[in-house]
Amino acid sequence: MIPLSFYLGLAALLFSIGLYGVMTHKNGIRMIMCIELMLNSANLNLVAFSSYTNTLDGQVFAMFSIALAAAEAAVGFAIFMAIYRMHDNINLDELNILRW
Amino acid sequence: MRTNQLLAFLVALLFTAVVIVGAFGTSWNTVSELPANPADQSNIEGIGVLTFTQYVAPFEVLSIVLLASLIGAIYMARGEGNR
Amino acid sequence: MVKTALEEFAFLIPLLPALAFVITFFFGKKMPSGGAIVPILAIAASFIISLVITFRLLANPEEVISQSYSWFAVLNIGILIDPLAAVMLSMVSFVSLLIHIYAVSYMSHDPGKPRYFAETALFTAAMLSLVLSDNILQFFVSWELVGLCSYLLIGFWYEKPSAAAAAKKAFLTTRVGDVMFLTGIIILTSDLLKLSGGLQDGTYLLRFDEIFSYIPQLSALQANIFGFEVSHLTIITLLFFGGAIGKSGQFPLHVWLPDAMEGPTTVSALIHAATMVTAGVYLVARTFPMFIAAPESLMVVAYLGGFTALFAGTMGIVMNDLKRVLAYSTISQLGYMMLGLGMGSAIGLEAVGISIFHLINHAFFKALLFLCAGSVIHAVGTQDMRELGGVGKVMPITAVTMAIAALALAGFGIPGTSIGTSGFFSKDAIIEAAYIFGEHSNNWVPYLFSIAAALLTSIYIFRLIFMTFTGKPRSDYHGHESPAIMTIPLSILAVFSLVFGGLTQTGFMAFLEETFVNTFVNLDIGSLAGIGGYELVEAAGHEPLLVLWMPLIVAVAGLAVAFVIYYLRIIKLGPLASMKNPVYRLLYKRYYQHEIYTEFFSLGIVYGVVALLTQVLDVIVDSIVEGIGILTVGVSEELRRIQTGVVQTYATALIAGVSLLIILVKLIMEVL
Numbered sequence A: 001m002i003p004l005s006f007y008l009g010l011a012a013l014l015f016s017i018g019l020y021g022v023m024t025h026k027n028g029i030r031m032i033m034c035i036e037l038m039l040n041s042a043n044l045n046l047v048a049f050s051s052y053t054n055t056l057d058g059q060v061f062a063m064f065s066i067a068l069a070a071a072e073a074a075v076g077f078a079i080f081m082a083i084y085r086m087h088d089n090i091n092l093d094e095l096n097i098l099r100w
Numbered sequence B: 001m002r003t004n005q006l007l008a009f010l011v012a013l014l015f016t017a018v019v020i021v022g023a024f025g026t027s028w029n030t031v032s033e034l035p036a037n038p039a040d041q042s043n044i045e046g047i048g049v050l051t052f053t054q055y056v057a058p059f060e061v062l063s064i065v066l067l068a069s070l071i072g073a074i075y076m077a078r079g080e081g082n083r
Numbered sequence C: 001m002v003k004t005a006l007e008e009f010a011f012l013i014p015l016l017p018a019l020a021f022v023i024t025f026f027f028g029k030k031m032p033s034g035g036a037i038v039p040i041l042a043i044a045a046s047f048i049i050s051l052v053i054t055f056r057l058l059a060n061p062e063e064v065i066s067q068s069y070s071w072f073a074v075l076n077i078g079i080l081i082d083p084l085a086a087v088m089l090s091m092v093s094f095v096s097l098l099i100h101i102y103a104v105s106y107m108s109h110d111p112g113k114p115r116y117f118a119e120t121a122l123f124t125a126a127m128l129s130l131v132l133s134d135n136i137l138q139f140f141v142s143w144e145l146v147g148l149c150s151y152l153l154i155g156f157w158y159e160k161p162s163a164a165a166a167a168k169k170a171f172l173t174t175r176v177g178d179v180m181f182l183t184g185i186i187i188l189t190s191d192l193l194k195l196s197g198g199l200q201d202g203t204y205l206l207r208f209d210e211i212f213s214y215i216p217q218l219s220a221l222q223a224n225i226f227g228f229e230v231s232h233l234t235i236i237t238l239l240f241f242g243g244a245i246g247k248s249g250q251f252p253l254h255v256w257l258p259d260a261m262e263g264p265t266t267v268s269a270l271i272h273a274a275t276m277v278t279a280g281v282y283l284v285a286r287t288f289p290m291f292i293a294a295p296e297s298l299m300v301v302a303y304l305g306g307f308t309a310l311f312a313g314t315m316g317i318v319m320n321d322l323k324r325v326l327a328y329s330t331i332s333q334l335g336y337m338m339l340g341l342g343m344g345s346a347i348g349l350e351a352v353g354i355s356i357f358h359l360i361n362h363a364f365f366k367a368l369l370f371l372c373a374g375s376v377i378h379a380v381g382t383q384d385m386r387e388l389g390g391v392g393k394v395m396p397i398t399a400v401t402m403a404i405a406a407l408a409l410a411g412f413g414i415p416g417t418s419i420g421t422s423g424f425f426s427k428d429a430i431i432e433a434a435y436i437f438g439e440h441s442n443n444w445v446p447y448l449f450s451i452a453a454a455l456l457t458s459i460y461i462f463r464l465i466f467m468t469f470t471g472k473p474r475s476d477y478h479g480h481e482s483p484a485i486m487t488i489p490l491s492i493l494a495v496f497s498l499v500f501g502g503l504t505q506t507g508f509m510a511f512l513e514e515t516f517v518n519t520f521v522n523l524d525i526g527s528l529a530g531i532g533g534y535e536l537v538e539a540a541g542h543e544p545l546l547v548l549w550m551p552l553i554v555a556v557a558g559l560a561v562a563f564v565i566y567y568l569r570i571i572k573l574g575p576l577a578s579m580k581n582p583v584y585r586l587l588y589k590r591y592y593q594h595e596i597y598t599e600f601f602s603l604g605i606v607y608g609v610v611a612l613l614t615q616v617l618d619v620i621v622d623s624i625v626e627g628i629g630i631l632t633v634g635v636s637e638e639l640r641r642i643q644t645g646v647v648q649t650y651a652t653a654l655i656a657g658v659s660l661l662i663i664l665v666k667l668i669m670e671v672l
Helices: A004-024 A028-052 A057-087 B003-025 B042-053 B056-078 C002-009 C012-030 C037-059 C083-106 C113-131 C136-154 C161-195 C208-213 C215-220 C232-248 C256-262 C265-274 C278-286 C288-292 C295-316 C322-342 C350-380 C396-410 C422-441 C445-469 C484-516 C525-532 C545-567 C582-588 C590-642 C647-671
Strands: C065-072 C075-081 C222-225 C228-231
Touching: A004 A028, A004 B003, A004 C647, A028 A057, A057 B042, A057 B056, B003 C647, B042 B056, C012 C037, C012 C113, C037 C083, C037 C113, C037 C484, C075 C083, C075 C136, C083 C113, C083 C265, C083 C278, C083 C350, C083 C484, C113 C136, C113 C265, C113 C278, C136 C161, C136 C232, C136 C256, C136 C265, C136 C278, C161 C208, C161 C215, C161 C232, C161 C256, C208 C215, C208 C288, C215 C228, C215 C232, C215 C288, C222 C232, C228 C232, C232 C278, C232 C288, C232 C295, C232 C322, C256 C265, C256 C322, C265 C322, C265 C350, C278 C288, C278 C322, C278 C350, C288 C295, C295 C322, C295 C445, C322 C350, C322 C422, C322 C445, C350 C396, C350 C422, C350 C484, C396 C422, C396 C445, C396 C484, C396 C545, C422 C445, C422 C484, C422 C545, C445 C545
Parallel strands: none
Antiparallel strands: C065 C075, C222 C228
16 A cells, blocks of 8 residues: 555645745735645645544544635635725735835 | 745745655554455544544534634625625 | 940940031031031040040050951951050040131131031041051051041132142042052952961951061062062062052152142141141051061161151241141151151161150141141231231230240250150150161161251241241231130140150150050060061160250251341341242242142143043944944844735745754754
8 A cells, every 4th residue: 555655745745836826926816725725735634644543533623624724715805805995906915014 | 937936936845845855754653454445434424423422512613613704704895884 | 344344435436426427417507516516525535435545555555455356258347456556546536626626616607617527527537447447458448538538628628729639639649659558458468368378267367466477477478579589578568658658748749748738727737737647657657567577668668758857848948838838847747757667677666656756746736836827827817928927916825835836846855854845855766766776777867867857847947937926017917816715725735745745755655665565466576677687776875965965956056047037137038038049949849849740740641641542442442332333234224124024925934944944953863
C-alpha cells in the first residue's frame, strides 16, 4: 500500500498552491478561493491520518472543518461586499491605509 | 514575472520543501494493513455514531456558529442601515 | 562615681553646639537677638564639661577618656581625651564662648544674624569634634567640615564680590592641602592593611594607638621615588604636613589668610586666630610619634615653619589695613608653632609641649587683637590705619587691652623669672629650643629665622598700635567706646594674655608630655628616635646669658624702632616707604604672589588647559552623540518600508519566517 507520507506530500502540495495564490492574486474572490483550497488540503491530511490509524475521529473532525469553511467563506464574501461599496472594486492592493 | 510573484513562488516552494522533507522523514506510527473490505459502508454509520455521542457538544456549538455567521453575513451584505 | 558619669558626658562636647546649629538655623529668625542665646548656652556647657575633664586629667593624667564604637569593617568612631586634647578643648570652647558674646553686639545691625550664629555654632562643633576624635579618618572628616564652615563664614556677606572670591580662594587653597592629607591617609591605610595581614574584625585600624604601634614597620617600608629611597613613614608624614600647610597657612599655601579678612572681624578672630588655623598644628602634634621616627619630615616642618614666620613678618610691616597686619601676624606665629614642633628632633616630646603652649597663648592674645580691631572698626568705621590715629583718646579700654595684647605678641617679660606676658614664655621657649637644636646639630638656620621674625613681629605690632591709638587723628571720624558686652570679653582675654603664661608654664609642659606616655598610648620616644637615627637631649636651660636675654632685646629693639618712627615721628620714612622704592613695592605687593598664583597659574595654566580639554571633548562627544542619532534615523527610514499595509506581503513574510524557523531548529537539533 502507499505509505502515508505520500498523502501528506499531496496535501502539502495543495497547500502551497493555495498559498501561492493567496500571496499573489489581487482579486479578493480569487484569494478566498485559494484559502478554501488550503483548508481542503488540511482536511485531506486529517482524513489520511484517520484512515491510516483505524480511527474515525479524524473524519469527524474533517466534517466540522468543512462546515466551518462554509461559514467563514460566507462572512468573507460579506466583508468583500462592504469593501466593494467603499472602493468600487476589490483590488486588495489598494487596501493599504496602514502603510508607513 | 513581477518581483512579488517571484518572491511568493520562492516562499511557497521553500515551505513545500520543508513540509515534504518533514513528512517523508518522520516515521509515522501507522497500521501495517488497511482494513480488508473497502466497500464497507459502516464508515458513515461510525461517523454518525461518533458525532452524536462523543462529539455532540462541538456539533451543537458548530451549528450555532454557522447560524451566527450566516446572519452576520446577510446583515453585512445587505448594506449599512439599508433595511 | 563622678568619673564614670563624666565620661558619659564627653560626647556632649561636640554634640551640643551641633544641636545649637540646627536650632538656630531653623528658628533663629524668630528668636530675640537673632538666636544668639542658644549657641552661647551650648558652648558654655561644652566649656564647663571640657574644663572639668581637664582638671580631672590634671589630677591623674593616666585616666584618659577613650570611647570607641565600631562603624564598619575596621573603622570606628570614637572620642579620645588625653592631656593634649583636653587643653585644646578648653581653649577652643572658652575662646569661642567669649567671641560669641562679643558678636552679639558686633553683629547686632546685621540682617543675617541667625545665619551667622548658626554657622559659628556648627564651626565650633566641628572643631571640637576634630580635637577629640580618636582616629584619623574622623579627624579628616571634621577637618573638612571645619573648612566648609570657614568658607561659609568668610563669604558671609556674599553679595560682596570680593568676599565671595576670598571664600572661594580659601576653600580651594585649603583643598590642595586636604588632597595631600587624604593621600597620606590612603597610603597609611593601605600600608596598615598590608602589615596587619588584611581586615580583622575587632581591631580599629585607623585609631591613633593602632597607627603608632605600627611605626617601626612603616619606617622599614621603603619606596623608590625619582631615584631616592624614602621610607613610607616619611612620605605619609610629609603628606600630613601638606594638609597642615594648607589649613594653617604656611608657605606656599598661605595666600588665603590675608584675603580671608573679608569676613566679619569676629569670624577672623574665631577662625583665623584661635581655632581653625591651629588645626594643622594640632594634626602634627597628634601624630607626633610618627614625625619623631621620620626626622626628615621634622626638618621640613621646622624649616618651613621658620621660613614662613620670617616671610610673613616681612610683609606685615608694610600693610596699611588693620586686619591685614593681624593676618600676617597669624601666619607668622603659626610658623613659630611649626618651628617649635620641628625642634622635636632635638628635644623630643617637649616640642609638643612648647608648641601647644604657644598655640594656647597665641589664641588668647591674637583673638584679643582681632576683637580690639573689630571694636575700633565698629566704632570708627574704617580699617585703614592711614586714616586713624588718636583713637586711644576716644576708646581707652580698647587701647589698653590692645596694648596688652601687643606686649604679649612681641613677647615682653623678664627672663629667668615668672614675670612676663604669656607670649613671652611661649615664644621664649620656642627660641630656646631652636638654640638647643642649633647647639646640638650645628644648624643655626631655625634659630636665626626665629630671632629675625621676633624682631619683625615687634616692629609691625607696635607700628600698628602707635599709628592707630596715638597722635592726632588723620581724618574725620566719630568714635565712641564700645558697649560693655564687647569690652568685657576684651578684658577677660587681656587678663589671660597677661597671666596665663606665667602661671602655668612648667605645669603645662609637664602635663602635655604625659600625652604620649600614659596607659593609652604607651610609646618609648627614645626608641622611636632610634628608628630615625638620632638621639634626644634635655631641654634644660644652660644657655649663655646673651642667648637667654636675646628675645627680650629683640622685642625692645622693635618697640624702639616703631616708637621712633611712628610716635615721635623723628625719622620720616617718606621716600623709603613709597612705591618708588623697589623693596617696598616688592613687600607691598606681597612678593607678587597674587600675580603668580592667581593670574598666571590658576587663570592662565589651569583654566587654559581646562578650556582646551573642554573643546576637544565637545568635538568628540558631540560627534558620537550626533552620529548615533543620525545612524538611528537612517536605519529606521529604511526599515519602515516593511509596513506596506497590504495583507499579502504580511502573509508572505509569515510563511517565510515559519519555514526558516523550522529549518533553523532542525539544524540546531542536529548540531547539539
